Structures are given as C-alpha cells and as structure tokens.
Amino acid sequence: MASKRQKQTISSNPRTDVVDAALALAAKRDWANVTMGDIAEEAGISLSALSQMFDGREDILAAYARRVDADVLESYGQGGGGSHRDCLFDILMERFDRLNRDREAVVSILGSFCADPKQMVIALPHLGRSMAWMLEACGIETTGWRGAARVLGLSVIYLAAMRQWKDDESPDMAKTMASLDRSLARTERWAETFGI
Numbered sequence: 001m002a003s004k005r006q007k008q009t010i011s012s013n014p015r016t017d018v019v020d021a022a023l024a025l026a027a028k029r030d031w032a033n034v035t036m037g038d039i040a041e042e043a044g045i046s047l048s049a050l051s052q053m054f055d056g057r058e059d060i061l062a063a064y065a066r067r068v069d070a071d072v073l074e075s076y077g078q079g080g081g082g083s084h085r086d087c088l089f090d091i092l093m094e095r096f097d098r099l100n101r102d103r104e105a106v107v108s109i110l111g112s113f114c115a116d117p118k119q120m121v122i123a124l125p126h127l128g129r130s131m132a133w134m135l136e137a138c139g140i141e142t143t144g145w146r147g148a149a150r151v152l153g154l155s156v157i158y159l160a161a162m163r164q165w166k167d168d169e170s171p172d173m174a175k176t177m178a179s180l181d182r183s184l185a186r187t188e189r190w191a192e193t194f195g196i
Helices: 002-010 013-029 037-043 047-053 057-076 085-102 103-115 117-139 144-167 174-195
Strands: none
Touching: 002 013, 002 085, 002 103, 013 047, 013 103, 037 047, 037 057, 047 144, 057 085, 085 103, 085 117, 085 144, 085 174, 103 117, 103 144, 117 144
16 A cells, blocks of 8 residues: 555556556456445545545546547547548547557456446447547547537447457457458448438
8 A cells, every 4th residue: 555655646647546456356356346446545645635526437548538538648649641432430539459468457347338238328428529539530520519529429430449449459450450341331322422
C-alpha cells in the first residue's frame, strides 16, 4: 500500500492514476466485481478523494474513452489523402490498435456490459462523442440531422467491429479489418442512397 501511495504523490495527474488503477483491476478480474473502494485502494488514494474526482465507475470509463480519443487523434493527425471511407477505416483501426494496449481490461469491461446492459446505455453518449471526433478527424461534417445520422451510423459500425475485435487475438487483426471494411462498404452504399 505504501508503494501505491508513494506513486500517487509523485504523479502529475491523480485522475490518470485512477484510470490506470481501474484498468489494472479490470485486467485482473471481472469489471462487474470491481468497486470504487477497490479502485481507490489500487490508486493509493482515499475513497473521499476519489469521490471528488469521479462520480462513479462510468465516469472513470468516460475518462478512459477521452484518453483513447486523444491518443488516436494525436497519432492519426488530420486525415489522409484518400476517400472518407478509407479515412474512417484507417482511424478506426488506429483506435483498435490503441485499445490493444489495454486489451484484457477492455474485454473485461465489454463483458460486464453484456451482463448489465444498463452500463451500455450509460456509455452510448460517450461513444457518440468519440465517433463524432473520428468523423471530424476525417473531415466529415457532424452537425445537423445529417451529422447526427453519420455519428449514429459510425457508432453502429464501430460496435459491430468491436464485437469482432473482442475475439480477434491475431497480430494483424485480420478478422476485425474484414468486418470493419464490410460494414463501411454497406454503410457507404446506404448513405449514398439516402444522401447522407
């Protein structure tokens, strides 16, 4: 416990330490059984201090999603020279590459969503925000009803690919890439048909 407290005092961002602690616990055991008290202990802070930083486990997951967004946007930059479909494929695969760093934790968290669908419902606005950033990075408009439809469509595509990614442990993520490519192709045809 002392080493955790020592780590906490030299950290520049205690919120980052909390997210890291939550991921470490999720990687070791089922996320459904991880409590806020467990996270506070793992991060080396009091439950009172944790309550001032985060509203609950869902808030910690939202902070992790923002971290992933920032990492992907930083490494991807401002889009490539290809089509919108190519850009979306590349940036979502970049996202899966980033998630691979925390694979055990993310798979544990996804498993808990299946056991408690309420968590998924709570996470949907955060997913929409993340997908809006991915669209923006590809130079795709996200405002108005068309933008809302694009965010919703990309969220569905991402969730379908994530189901494949969860079981795809190959180094090149070939199954995930194939699933993502098929979904993007179908959605591109649909979007052209309806002018979205």
